[in-house]
Amino acid sequence: MKRDKTSDESAADRRGFMTKFLAIVCGGLATVPPVLAGVWMFLDPLRRRGAAATFLPVTDLASVPDDGIPRQFAVVADRVDAWTGFAAEPIGAVYLRREKGSDTVEALSATCPHAGCFVEMESQERCFRCPCHNSKFTLDGGMVAPSPSPRAMDGLECQVAKNGEIAVKWQNFYTGIAEKVARP
């Protein structure tokens, strides 16, 4: 391998491997702390976990008439957003409905399983519709094909206490997939 070189270049080359190696090592080492600290802090969100799924009181039985029509209720809970603590804040919404003569309450998450928009109820059409991509669901949350949504609306566990207080297990699910999988 024959190359045309100026004498300077040859001289520089002869400085040898060690000078170049050390220059790269020293320069590299000097940049490690800020880059490492930066990456370390930037990845902090991966360490954060959402609040564990718990039953939150939503309303009482009297507020959910047994006519099969879903009604929207706010879910209120204490919430922590990074450094700020909010006491008893609305954190989301659920639909509750009750069949004629039944004491069993069904709860549906208002979050569309397709892409996470807020599903609205169309009382005239007697169905749910997502305003983003027109996913349509029946009043009990079932799929109306064809639909961009890969699955039916997400049901939430629901408990009715003896005094009529309704509590819903508040959970978020991954969107866009056919299976209903809870977010950690």
Added chain:
Amino acid sequence: MKPQHQHDHKQTPQRPVGSLGVLGQLADFLDDRTGYRAVMHEALYERVPGGARWRYVWGSSLVFAFMTQVITGLVLWSSYSASAQTAWESVYYIQHEMTGGWLLRGIHHVMAQAMVVLLALHLMQVVIDGAYRAPREVNFWLGLVLMMLVLGMALTGYLLPWDQKGYWATRVATNLAGLVPLVGPSLQQIVVGGPDYGHHTVTRFFAIHAGFLPVTLVLMLVVHLSLFRKHGLCAKQPITRPDAMFWPDQVLKDAVAMLAVMAVVLGVILMPAVRAMLEGRPIVPGELGAELGAPADPSQPYAAARPEWYFLFLFQFLKVFEGWGASGEFFGAIVVPGLVMTAMFLMPILGRWQLGHRFNVAFTFALLAGIGLLTAMATNEDYAALWADRSSFADVEKLLEETENDKAKIAAHFGNDAAKIAAFEARAKKLERIRHSQSFLDAVALAKAEAARSIELAGRPERIPSAGMLELIRNDALSQGPKLFAQHCASCHAHVDPAAPEAEAVLAKASAANLHGFGTAAWMRGLLDPKQVAGPAYFGNTAHKEDDMVNFVQNDLTDAETWKPDDIEAVIAAMTAEAGLAAAGTAPAVIEKGRGLVADGERCGSCHTFRDNGVAAGSAPDITGWGSREWLVGIIVDPTHERFYGDSNDRMPSFGKAAEGSAPILTGRQIGLIADWLRGDWYRPAGH
């Protein structure tokens, strides 16, 4: 591309013929389309006349320091929230809760200071080597502008945590900016974002710190570096060694310098950790790196306010003009620095003559020496009390107190001997300096305690209210109690641990009960002690010192027949239970027994209403719930209420009762804070 290759034939290493491997082919592919090899070559194979030298490393180190600030700054940006309600909170979160936040912020903070030092070194090297001379004048001027940009970033960055330190230092800096002729007030209002400091001060300083200044700096830096390359390195004369190439000889030296800078920065950050480890204390990462003071509070004085150390000389310089009024500040903060900068800008022109160059070098050294001297003076003024022997001034202190600093009296003391008076005055001046320094050190200690408390509160499980940290501090009994007590209660009441060395002196000055530990067994035990009840810690300095209670304790309680020691202990237990401060493990039976004794019409119940003992109010304070929050709030609101002292109340104002046509002295919230503080009822982190 071909002609280009040929043109660069001598400079560009040619592609190795028949290079093998995927990497080689990829490199060829890229080079064909970008010509990166020529660019790399251009960047790396700069001739260094006379060979690589350590004195050339400062420029590269500065570029490295700046790049570090860009990297760390961008990541800090990703978690910083610029508003008066969230800036401190987000910085707290970065520093104390995010992984590695303390390290990242520490690097950013310490590297900023390193940059100022590197700037000084770079400037010195350029001036000494005469590198500002033709044709490099413009680049020298650019360098000065770059220096001001860096100092501007340092100044604006100081405010961003929105803590007491940054807030008050920035108030001073922006007020000084207001002294600029004609445009000053408008300039100040533009920078501050309005007539007052608030959200827009933070957003503007942030935009200036992370946007305007760095973008300008990068543009200038590009020009600075390309001009540097255009003119070549200004070699140290005379050249005695062969030339070398920038790569790898100078790069190695630059890289070693960068590594050294980074090592120093890390050393500064980690030194406290090493010290803690050696002393066997736990290492708290949040306490390493950059400090975070208590959140900015315009309503709280901050006597520890000082600029960052590299601006301390300016701070000290302003003191030279003390007594000149506003014109002094204008002179010290605007005119003189302006003249110095002008002189520096004129250096390349002066430097055309050999004498001028010598002047420039002398000027630079004088400037740095002056800055060093002023910094040392400022440090000495602040910290003199640390090394001065105050006890040797005891006689001065005593005489000043005796004569109340009356010049005539002092003169008389020395028999009007002018020499003695002058000597005394000189020593009095020294003492005053020590006193000033001591009050600064006290302010720093207080600031540290307030910062620590803020950080403790921010870590509560309930987190920070959405109104911000200040709201939490303003409702914290431990933070506010002592201040409110000092302001409203301490003119009569003492609050001192009886076991403390200064207790006797403090109690002697008090004219009402010592409220330290009020509601606890220790306090109650003292009250029921015949030796103490009429002492200064209880009723001794009040109108009640000869009243029934004192009488009762001194005469009835000493009757061992009716009051067995167990009985008195039971009363103490019952009363602390009323306060809700009974010692853990106190037997309920003892408390019950004590309650019976307290209610007994032959004993405490002969005067005091207690629970349902049927004693009518008015003869003595109702001691049901004595020492509880509700009881304390009640007596502070209105001690003249028949539930408490009624007509026999001795001097204590009704703090919560509004007089005709005016608001009460204290709000309900303030009274509650005092009560909580007296009861020791405040947030404590788990495990404390």
